[in-house]
Amino acid sequence: MSTASLATEIDSAAPRHRSVPGSIAVWVLIYAELSEFALFFLVYLVTRAHNTELFAAGPAQLNILAGTLNTLILVSSSFCVARAMKAIQRNERRACIRWLGLTIACGAAYCGIKGWEYLWNEAQGIHARSNLFFTLYYYLTFNHLLHVLVGMATLIWLTLRTWLGSYDAEDHEGLENGACYWHMIDLAWIILFPLVYVMG
Amino acid sequence: MKITDTNSWRLLILITLASALIAETGGATPGLILLICAAVVLKGQLVIDVLMALRTSHRAIRAPMLAYFYVMMPLLALGLLFPEWLERLTTL
Numbered sequence: 001m002s003t004a005s006l007a008t009e010i011d012s013a014a015p016r017h018r019s020v021p022g023s024i025a026v027w028v029l030i031y032a033e034l035s036e037f038a039l040f041f042l043v044y045l046v047t048r049a050h051n052t053e054l055f056a057a058g059p060a061q062l063n064i065l066a067g068t069l070n071t072l073i074l075v076s077s078s079f080c081v082a083r084a085m086k087a088i089q090r091n092e093r094r095a096c097i098r099w100l101g102l103t104i105a106c107g108a109a110y111c112g113i114k115g116w117e118y119l120w121n122e123a124q125g126i127h128a129r130s131n132l133f134f135t136l137y138y139y140l141t142f143n144h145l146l147h148v149l150v151g152m153a154t155l156i157w158l159t160l161r162t163w164l165g166s167y168d169a170e171d172h173e174g175l176e177n178g179a180c181y182w183h184m185i186d187l188a189w190i191i192l193f194p195l196v197y198v199m200g
Numbered sequence: 201m202k203i204t205d206t207n208s209w210r211l212l213i214l215i216t217l218a219s220a221l222i223a224e225t226g227g228a229t230p231g232l233i234l235l236i237c238a239a240v241v242l243k244g245q246l247v248i249d250v251l252m253a254l255r256t257s258h259r260a261i262r263a264p265m266l267a268y269f270y271v272m273m274p275l276l277a278l279g280l281l282f283p284e285w286l287e288r289l290t291t292l
Binding site for chain 2: 019020021027031034038041042045046048049050052064067068071072075076078079081082083085086179180183186187190191193194195198199200
């Protein structure tokens with residue numbers, strides 16, 4: 001292979017490599033997390049198949065308003081983090097920090113609503129040991145809540161680093177890693193909400 | 201057609217509200233289960249392609265993400281629509 005053709009090949013391969021947001025490490029983490037959620041969804045499905053009447057009655061006892069509000073909040077937070085990425089790509093650091101702040105606020109609102117939902121459940125006499133449906137409901141939603149908390153802690157750290165000037169239009173891989181992780185949290189909820197709250 | 205991130209967000213909100221309306225109106229019939237599963241696939245694709253901006257990314261990254269929704273949701277739909285079949289399959 002001539003040097004010229006090798007150079008052309010490298011040039012054509014370079015943009016493809018750059019088009020992957022974040023590092024390979026974060027994608028390994030994202031696939032691992034999504035596999036974990038997939039396993040939980042399958043466990044839910046198999047348990048439901050063995051307890052159809054119990055699971056058919058389950059969603060009607062849940063706080064649909066809390067589930068819907070949290071879905072709207074998470075979807076909006078994904079939009080905010082996407083805008084933060086656009087802002088840093090244009091070197092608009094202040095705008096990026098504003099959007100990241102909004103994303104963190106959405107995460108905090110999600111946690112607040114989840115807390116209210118759990119308290120509401122307590123008032124209705126719903127506990128993790130009430131029946132198999134609620135055991136899985138608590139297991140899935142609490143596990144997701146932990147991911148939101150980890151995502152929020154990551155975004156707070158990344159906001160601080162952006163404020164300190166660690167990221168700009170050319171170098172923002174760390175920010176992309178956090179944004180991709182946050183989107184993953186949203187993707188897991190996109191399946192979890194209809195599965196548990198709507199279809200039962 | 202190129203969907204902007206703002207339009208994608210609006211569409212995601214609309215689909216979520218429609219799903220909530222279905223949840224409030226009562227039991228999920230087979231038709232509604234299929235509709236909701238299709239809506240989830242659409243929501244997943246919007247987040248992956250538009251908000252995560254993976255549409256132009258390397259296919260080794262984008263394909264598994266899309267496959268998660270295109271494989272998982274039909275599997276969930278089958279499990280929800282034919283629980284007796286799944287029960288037989290998973291009984292020791």
